[in-house]
Amino acid sequence: MTTEADAQLVEVVGGGPAGLAAAITLARGGRRVRVHEAQREVGHRFGADLQGLENWSARDDVLDTLRADGIAPTFARLACTHGIAFDAWDRAYPLRGHAPLVYVVERGPGPRSLDTALLQQALALGVEVRFGSRVRQLEKPGILATGPRRADAIAAGYHFDTAQPEGFWLVLDDRVAPAGYAYLLVMGGRGTVKSCLFADFRNQRLYVERTVARFRRLVGLDMRNAHFHAGAGNILLPSSALMQGHAAVGECAGFQDALAGFGMRHAMRSGVLSARALLQGSDYDALWRRDLAGGLQAALVNRALYRRLGNRGYRWLLRAASAARDARAFLRWLYGPGPLSRSLLPWARRRHPGSDVENLAPDRVQPS
Ligand SMILES: Cc1cc2nc3c(=O)[nH]c(=O)nc-3n(C[C@H](O)[C@H](O)[C@H](O)COP(=O)(O)OP(=O)(O)OC[C@H]3O[C@@H](n4cnc5c(N)ncnc54)[C@H](O)[C@@H]3O)c2cc1C
Numbered sequence: 001m002t003t004e005a006d007a008q009l010v011e012v013v014g015g016g017p018a019g020l021a022a023a024i025t026l027a028r029g030g031r032r033v034r035v036h037e038a039q040r041e042v043g044h045r046f047g048a049d050l051q052g053l054e055n056w057s058a059r060d061d062v063l064d065t066l067r068a069d070g071i072a073p074t075f076a077r078l079a080c081t082h083g084i085a086f087d088a089w090d091r092a093y094p095l096r097g098h099a100p101l102v103y104v105v106e107r108g109p110g111p112r113s114l115d116t117a118l119l120q121q122a123l124a125l126g127v128e129v130r131f132g133s134r135v136r137q138l139e140k141p142g143i144l145a146t147g148p149r150r151a152d153a154i155a156a157g158y159h160f161d162t163a164q165p166e167g168f169w170l171v172l173d174d175r176v177a178p179a180g181y182a183y184l185l186v187m188g189g190r191g192t193v194k195s196c197l198f199a200d201f202r203n204q205r206l207y208v209e210r211t212v213a214r215f216r217r218l219v220g221l222d223m224r225n226a227h228f229h230a231g232a233g234n235i236l237l238p239s240s241a242l243m244q245g246h247a248a249v250g251e252c253a254g255f256q257d258a259l260a261g262f263g264m265r266h267a268m269r270s271g272v273l274s275a276r277a278l279l280q281g282s283d284y285d286a287l288w289r290r291d292l293a294g295g296l297q298a299a300l301v302n303r304a305l306y307r308r309l310g311n312r313g314y315r316w317l318l319r320a321a322s323a324a325r326d327a328r329a330f331l332r333w334l335y336g337p338g339p340l341s342r343s344l345l346p347w348a349r350r351r352h353p354g355s356d357v358e359n360l361a362p363d364r365v366q367p368s
Pocket residue numbers: 013014015016017018019036037038039042043044050051052053054133134135136145146147148155156229230231232233249250251252256261262263264265267365366
């Protein structure tokens with residue numbers, strides 16, 4: 001027999017940023033929520049990795065956007081108003097913003113991580129979180145937040161302890177990260193160094209070792225207790241983010257910055273939007289299209305253009321970003337939807353196989 005409480009229950013599959021943001025919004029809206037997380041802890045696939053929460057794709061600061069969405073940014077973070085990028089010839093380009101370009105945050109189950117902050121807020125609102133619960137099929141309409149379903153990009157490298165100063169550094173060189181970029185993030189005595197590659201995945205180990213050697217030479221990379229870590233990112237631009245009648249959010253829907261692989265912001269935002277659609281009985285596809293589609297399309301066009309640039313083109317891009325008085329405004333312009341990105345979209349879609357899927361319908365929730 002179905003009780004009234006059961007009828008009100010919303011089930012969310014996946015306890016990453018997308019699923020937990022959805023759960024928090026639903027609980028705030030008065031719904032009973034159950035989150036199923038396949039692993040025994042949140043952020044399992046990230047360990048204690050560091051990531052950058054981008055702060056350029058919208059005029060508002062991302063932390064203010066989170067607060068407005070009912071999510072308190074209680075996680076540890078490093079606000080970076082400047083960083084340094086290097087071209088393939090080792091030339092340094094300072095990147096300066098009038099406001100933070102990026103917030104470095106910790107992922108995984110640690111006490112100060114983004115994942116733990118979201119989990120604690122969800123629990124405090126009465127959300128039930130079932131760890132070790134892998135769901136294959138949802139009976140009633142719910143939310144699918146199961147993360148990437150294929151690899152369009154790979155980030156591979158190490159996380160480690162370090163005595164290095166805090167900050168972020170980039171290298172744009174196809175010899176260390178084909179069609180992508182290499183990065184070094186340091187916060188509070190912890191660091192991550194990665195090659196983020198969009199091609200030639202088979203040789204990821206080679207690119208990782210080249211990345212480490214490059215940062216040793218350029219900034220004296222200091223790594224202690226290094227652990228290898230790698231993960232995949234999924235980029236799609238679906239015409240509908242409904243999967244078997246459920247709202248798909250975050251990377252499960254392929255919502256990811258196609259140019260550089262920043263997915264956390266889209267994950268949390270789409271989670272919030274899916275919950276609002278459920279609470280209001282409104283159309284989730286209409287909500288995410290209005291909020292996210294323009295930026296996702298521009299990023300897909302940027303990715304197709306970036307692939308054609310090569311090392312000389314990356315150098316030109318770095319010069320332009322470094323010459324800008326406010327690198328944050330430059331990046332917002334780059335990521336902004338406009339007539340040019342709209343006209344190039346069909347061309348960009350043809351260059352990114354799978355980005356033009358008509359819908360997300362798989363035969364089950366997540367490949368095992
Ligand atoms: C190495 C690496 C570095 C990255 N760096 C950045 C960065 O610097 N900035 C940035 O913005 N983004 C970055 N990203 C991308 C970012 O991590 C993702 O976009 C973001 O985590 C997506 O959130 P999500 O909630 O959609 O998915 P996830 O974080 O993957 O969460 C999905 C959850 O669902 C669970 N799950 C899966 N299947 C099931 C099932 N059937 N039943 C129950 N639970 C299930 C998983 O265990 C997981 O906990 C990086 C990704 C990688 C791999």
